Amino acid sequence: MLDLDFIRxxxxxxxxxxxxxxxxxxxxxxxxxxxxxxxxxxQIDQLRHERKQASEKIARLKKEKKxxxxxxxxxxxxxxxxxxxxxxxxxxxxxxxxxxxxxxNVPAEDVPVGNEKANxxxxxxxxxxxxxxxxxxxxxxxxxxxxxDLERATKISGTGFMMLKGAGAQLERAxxxxxxxxxxxxxxxxxxxxxxxxxxxxxxxxxxxPKLSDDMYRTTEDDFWLIPTGEVPLTNIFQGEVIDRxxxxxxxxxxxACFRREAGSYGRETRGINRVHQFTKxxxxxxxxxxxxxxxxxxxxxxxxxxxxxxxxxxxxxxxxTGELSFAGAKTYDLEAWAPGLGRYLEVSSCSNFTDFQARxxxxxxxxxDKKLKFVHTLNGSGLALPRTLICLMETYxxxxxxxxxxxxxxxxxxxxxxxxx
RNA sequence: GGAAGGGUGGCCGAGUGGUUGAUGGCGCUGGUCUUGAAAAUCAGUGUGGCAGCAAUGUCACCGGGGGUUCGAAUCCCUCCCCUUCCGCCA
Numbered sequence: 270m271l272d273l274d275f276i277r278x279x280x281x282x283x284x285x286x287x288x289x290x291x292x293x294x295x296x297x298x299x300x301x302x303x304x305x306x307x308x309x310x311x312q313i314d315q316l317r318h319e320r321k322q323a324s325e326k327i328a329r330l331k332k333e334k335k336x337x338x339x340x341x342x343x344x345x346x347x348x349x350x351x352x353x354x355x356x357x358x359x360x361x362x363x364x365x366x367x368x369x370x371x372x373x374n375v376p377a378e379d380v381p382v383g384n385e386k387a388n389x390x391x392x393x394x395x396x397x398x399x400x401x402x403x404x405x406x407x408x409x410x411x412x413x414x415x416x417x418d419l420e421r422a423t424k425i426s427g428t429g430f431m432m433l434k435g436a437g438a439q440l441e442r443a444x445x446x447x448x449x450x451x452x453x454x455x456x457x458x459x460x461x462x463x464x465x466x467x468x469x470x471x472x473x474x475x476x477x478x479p480k481l482s483d484d485m486y487r488t489t490e491d492d493f494w495l496i497p498t499g500e501v502p503l504t505n506i507f508q509g510e511v512i513d514r515x516x517x518x519x520x521x522x523x524x525x526a527c528f529r530r531e532a533g534s535y536g537r538e539t540r541g542i543n544r545v546h547q548f549t550k551x552x553x554x555x556x557x558x559x560x561x562x563x564x565x566x567x568x569x570x571x572x573x574x575x576x577x578x579x580x581x582x583x584x585x586x587x588x589x590x591t592g593e594l595s596f597a598g599a600k601t602y603d604l605e606a607w608a609p610g611l612g613r614y615l616e617v618s619s620c621s622n623f624t625d626f627q628a629r630x631x632x633x634x635x636x637x638x639d640k641k642l643k644f645v646h647t648l649n650g651s652g653l654a655l656p657r658t659l660i661c662l663m664e665t666y667x668x669x670x671x672x673x674x675x676x677x678x679x680x681x682x683x684x685x686x687x688x689x690x691x
Numbered sequence: 692g693g694a695a696g697g698g699u700g701g702c703c704g705a706g707u708g709g710u711u712g713a714u715g716g717c718g719c720u721g722g723u724c725u726u727g728a729a730a731a732u733c734a735g736u737g738u739g740g741c742a743g744c745a746a747u748g749u750c751a752c753c754g755g756g757g758g759u760u761c762g763a764a765u766c767c768c769u770c771c772c773c774u775u776c777c778g779c780c781a
Contacts (some may be wrong), residue, residue, distance in 0.1 A: 310741050314750045321710090321750090323760040328709040337761080344761040511701090642738080 270629040271372055277303070280390065286375040287383050287433040294372040302365045309358045314523060316351045320344055333369040350571035370479055373531040373566040374626035376591045377600040378561070387590035388603075394574065395583035395608040398665045405671070406610035407663045408541040411437060413671050414691050417542070429531060430654065436689040440662070440675070441549065441655055443682035445524050448551040448576055448652055456572045458522035463502040463614030465526050474631030476623075486528045499525035499552030500649045506632040507556065512645060517635060518557040518565055522652065524549060542656040543615065547656040558635065562646035563600070566622040567632065570602045573618045573652045579678045582661050583607040585614060599624045606657070610664035615657045620650030 276283050284296050323344040330337040350475060381387045394655035398404075411417025416437025420521065422430040431588065433441055452458040472478040472494050477485060486495040496502060503521050512519065527550050531539070538544050557565045570586065577584045584606040594601055601621040605614035628634070636640045666674040672690035 307741065310750080314741065320761075327761055331709075341761045348761070473706050479772060 270369065270626060271375065272625075272629065273303070274367075274646065276300070276372070283372065286591075287373060289598070290373050290378060290594060291384075291592050292371070292373045292546075296372070297370065298499075299365065299368050299372070302361060302495075302529070306358065306361055306365055306619055309354060309361065311442070313351060313358060316347055316354070320347050320351065323347070326527070328485060339596075342530070346518065353499045367479075370473070373596045374476075374599050376594055377622070377624075378600075380594065380600050381588065381589045381590045384592035385590065389588045389590070389591060391510060391588050391602065393583075393585040395577060395582050395607075400667075400669075402669045404609040404667055405489065406541060407577075407608075407660045409542075410610070410663050410667055410673065414689055415691065416440070416611040419541070429534075429544070431542045431545050431548070433659075436683075436686075437659075439683055440689070441659060443526060444655060444658060445549065445551060446680055446682050447579075447653050449522060449524060451576060451579070452522040452551070452553065452572065452652060456520070456575075458520040458572075460520050461506070461523045461525050462501065463499065463525055465496050465528075466673060467496055467501055467505065469591070471501055471508065471594070475501045475504050476630065477501065478516060480596050484530050485534060486530060495528035496525060497529050497552060498527050498651075499523045500554060503552060504633075504647050504649065505628055507633045507645075510633060511642065512556060512633070512635045514558070514635045514637065518555050518561065520641060521554045522551065523554075524551045529653075529687040530618050531594065541611075542660060543611075545656060547604075547659070550657075551652045553652045556645045557648065558637075559643065559646050562622050562624060562648060565646075566602070566620060566648055567602060568649055569650045570604070570620045572606055573650050576653060577604065577606060577617070580658070580662065580676050582617075582658075582665060588626070597621075597622065597623045597626050604653075604659040605678075608657075608661050608664045611660070611665070614642050615660060617653045617657045617661065618651040621648060623647045623649075629675045 271283065276299065280296050280300060286292075287294050287296065315577035323340055327337045327340055327344070330340070376382075381389055405413075408417065408419065411419075414436070416434050418432045418434055422432035425432070449460060453460050466488070471490060472485070476496075477497060481497070485497055487493060488495075503523055506521070526547055528547050531544055533544060534544050542548075546626060555565055555569060556619060574584070574586070584604055586604040587605060589598075589601040589603055598621040601619055602618070603616050604618040606617045607613075608615050612664070624646050627647045633645050633647070634644050637643050662676070663673055666676065668674065668688075670690070672688050674688050675686060680686060
């Protein structure tokens with residue numbers, strides 16, 4: 270949610286943001302409603318004031334055992350007017366809020382304008398692995414080694430679900446533990462175990478609702494929503510709360526399942542385990558003071574890079590252009606790791622600063638040095654998404670005989686095991 | 692799922708229709724006292740909307756929504772949440 274006052278002061282900047290993000294919110298309509306809304310509020314407040322005065326007078330008269338029936342009668346009509354205007358205001362307000370909820374966050378100044386082509390590669394780490402044989406895809410490797418079974422996952426659930434077996438399942442678990450260990454131990458993040466089903470309010474805070482309603486799974490009976498990312502429950506930890514300034518920045522990490530309908534996905538995107546309906550992800554979330562949030566984004570990105578480097582995966586850091594930013598994002602770095610079998614980079618992490626956009630929606634505040642209540646800034650980053658990390662690992666560390674070497678940092682989590690072979 | 696009891700300001704806790712944004716206590720901030728601290732004592736201490744350059748004014752908020760009434764924290768309806776007991780259950 271944007272600050273209403275900011276929209277009033279900078280309508281052109283907000284309109285540009287909407288264009289640049291390919292969104293459709295109508296600022297002129299919102300501002301028009303805002304004017305009538307404020308006029309209504311003034312009228313209502315004025316009438317309420319009259320009624321309040323009259324009521325107090327009635328109370329006094331009654332105490333003095335005097336007749337108040339005339340005043341009661343005249344106040345009745347005021348009450349009627351108020352009720353009428355209140356109804357009007359309520360109706361207007363709900364349309365107003367609805368439209369406001371479709372206004373995206375404004376991109377940061379240094380975000381390039383445009384669509385995918387305007388993305389900027391910020392840096393690159395490592396060299397894409399070279400092979401003296403034709404590298405296989407993870408689905409071929411997975412089938413050969415009997416560690417990935419897409420057919421049976423489809424039988425159990427449907428297309429777009431995955432099943433890891435034996436060393437494959439263990440490798441995923443090792444990765445989860447390795448990442449959590451680094452983030453909690455070395456990077457100072459606090460680990461949280463969270464609900465995977467959340468309510469509407471939580472989905473609204475982080476910005477999935479109303480826009481992404483069709484991309485999520487939900488339970489109709491209880492109106493629970495299956496989280497598409499750990500960001501949702503993590504960020505909502507402090508929904509409606511005031512955080513002690515001395516505790517900022519707060520850093521949290523959680524491994525959660527993520528559920529995505531991925532309606533409309535097709536083709537090479539969905540082959541293998543690149544794009545599935547359910548996957549595990551280790552997620553990092555930060556709550557910071559406004560002044561430091563962009564510095565914290567750099568730090569956060571660095572924490573994720575540390576994982577990729579430790580795993581020895583070649584990657585590049587992409588600063589997303591405005592058209593590629595999420596609805597709530599002000600600035601985002603995508604981390605893309607090289608998958609030799611697929612022959613392309615895969616987005617394994619996305620690190621974003623949401624400035625006060627989510628904090629406003631979820632009413633998450635802190636008290637600044639002047640003891641004024643301010644909204645915090647929220648950030649998050651995947652650290653990392655498991656299936657795509659597995660793809661990159663399997664395809665990068667494959668050998669000519671179809672076996673896979675396990676990166677050294679993971680071996681302690683796999684009982685010292687050095688490779689996976691059939 | 693059934694039954695009962697609850698949800699009031701940072702916290703505890705009064706308050707069943709009339710100047711109640713709300714008694715009191717704790718906490719917090721400042722003053723007095725003290726070499727200093729504690730204790731004591733005095734004062735202050737919510738959030739948000741609207742108008743205004745501001746001082747300020749005004750309205751709203753006692754879990755959410757709706758209703759009754761000239762007037763609602765207080766009465767009615769409804770939903771949510773918490774506690775206890777019963778049932779079910781990994």
